[in-house]
Amino acid sequence: MVAEGSKMVTSYGDGLFRFGEDSVAGSILMFPEAVYSWNVTSVDDITVDSFARVIDAADTVEILLLGMGNRLTRVPMEWRSALKEHGIVIEPMDTGAACRTYNVLLSEGRRVAAAIIAI
Secondary structure (H helix, E strand, O other): OOOOOOOOOOEEEEEEEOOOEEEEEOEEEEEEEEEOOOOOOOOHHHHHHHHHHHHHOHOOOOEEEEEOOOOOOOOOHHHHHHHOOOOEEEEEEEEHHHHHHHHHHOOOOEEEEEEOOOO
């Protein structure tokens, strides 16, 4: 069961993510209670600093889903190490899979966040 006020992805594409009646253009950082714009347009834009907001929320996040757009690439060990240091496991997948997996894990009550590149 999803907690009251939790954000779930209802659709994505054309550079947008929709959450019921609300939408956000561009890439996003998503937590159960909030969605933030993420200044990333491709995997090449990502640095460890790109995950600062997730690391700041480490006490509420155990899994970070990384939606990498349409292509899946290897996650640099530097990213894995920086997140693991705070008890967060990063799971890379394409954007569609990240949206679907986020909704499932959220409905299971897991401590999940997502960093998702818009497609």
